[in-house]
Amino acid sequence: MNRFVPQDLAIQVVRKIKEDGLPYVYDFEKHRLLLQSATAAGAQEEGPVFRLPLTLSSHSIEIGGGEMEVKPDAKYIMLLIQSGHCAMGFFEGKKNLDHKVFRAYMVRKKQGKSQIKHLKTKGKSRAGSRVRLAGTVEFFENINERLQSYFDNFQIDRIAISCSKTLLPFLFNSKVNTPFEKNDERLYRIPRHVHVPKYEEMMEVQKFLSRGEWIYEEAHLPLIHQLLEEDDNDNTDEEENEIKGNGNFSRG
Numbered sequence: 001m002n003r004f005v006p007q008d009l010a011i012q013v014v015r016k017i018k019e020d021g022l023p024y025v026y027d028f029e030k031h032r033l034l035l036q037s038a039t040a041a042g043a044q045e046e047g048p049v050f051r052l053p054l055t056l057s058s059h060s061i062e063i064g065g066g067e068m069e070v071k072p073d074a075k076y077i078m079l080l081i082q083s084g085h086c087a088m089g090f091f092e093g094k095k096n097l098d099h100k101v102f103r104a105y106m107v108r109k110k111q112g113k114s115q116i117k118h119l120k121t122k123g124k125s126r127a128g129s130r131v132r133l134a135g136t137v138e139f140f141e142n143i144n145e146r147l148q149s150y151f152d153n154f155q156i157d158r159i160a161i162s163c164s165k166t167l168l169p170f171l172f173n174s175k176v177n178t179p180f181e182k183n184d185e186r187l188y189r190i191p192r193h194v195h196v197p198k199y200e201e202m203m204e205v206q207k208f209l210s211r212g213e214w215i216y217e218e219a220h221l222p223l224i225h226q227l228l229e230e231d232d233n234d235n236t237d238e239e240e241n242e243i244k245g246n247g248n249f250s251r252g
Contacts, residue, residue, distance in 0.1 A: 077156060
C-alpha cells in the first residue's frame with residue numbers, strides 16, 4: 001500500500017522520527033527513509049518506507065546523531081527524455097526557475113519506431129533515415145548544451161531523470177559533453193511512469209516529487225498513525241487518505 005503526504009507534513013514526519021528516536025536508514029540514492037518497527041517480543045523488524053520529497057535538501061538529513069534539520073530548498077534538475085521529446089527544468093524547492101522543451105524528428109511514422117531502434121535491426125537506409133539520425137544527434141546536443149548552462153549557473157543538489165536505457169548512450173556519447181557522469185551520485189531515477197515529456201507533464205511529475213510517500217504493509221499502520229499524529233481509531237475513509245498503485249509506478 002502507499003499513501004502520499006504534502007511537503008509540510010513530510011517535514012513534520014522526518015522531525016518526529018528523529019524526536020522519537022526511531023531507528024532508520026537513509027537511502028541517498030532513492031532519497032528515502034527505511035524504518036524499523038518493534039515486534040511484540042521487542043525485536044526489530046523491517047518497517048515502512050518513507051520516500052522523501054525531492055524538494056527537501058538531502059544534505060540536511062543527518063544520518064548519525066545530533067539534530068536533524070530539514071529545509072525545503074533543494075536545487076535540482078528534472079530531465080525527462082523519450083524518443084523525439086524532452087522536457088527539462090531547474091527547480092529550487094517547488095519553484096521552477098527555468099525550463100525548456102525540445103522536439104526532434106526521430107520516429108519512423110509508418111512503423112512508429114524510433115530510428116535508433118530501427119538501426120539495430122535494419123541498419124542505415126535512405127534519406128529519411130539520415131534526416132532522422134541528424135535530428136537525433138542535434139536533439140542530444142541541444143539537451144547537453146542546456147544542461148551545461150544549468151551546471152555553469154546553479155548549484156545542483158540532485159538530477160531527477162527519466163530516460164530509457166536505449167537512449168542513455170546517446171545522451172552520454174554526444175559530441176557535446178553531458179556535465180555529469182553516468183554514475184554521478186546525485187542522479188535520482190524518477191519512481192513514476194512519465195508520459196510524453198512536455199512542460200505540463202514535467203510540472204505533474206514535480207507535484208509527485210514534492211510530496212512524501214509512505215510505502216507500507218497493513219501491519220505498519222500503527223507506526224504511521226503515530227508519526228502522522230493520527231488516532232488509530234479514526235474512521236476516516238481510507239480511500240481519501242491512500243493512493244494505491246495502479247501499475248503506473250515503478251518502485252525499482
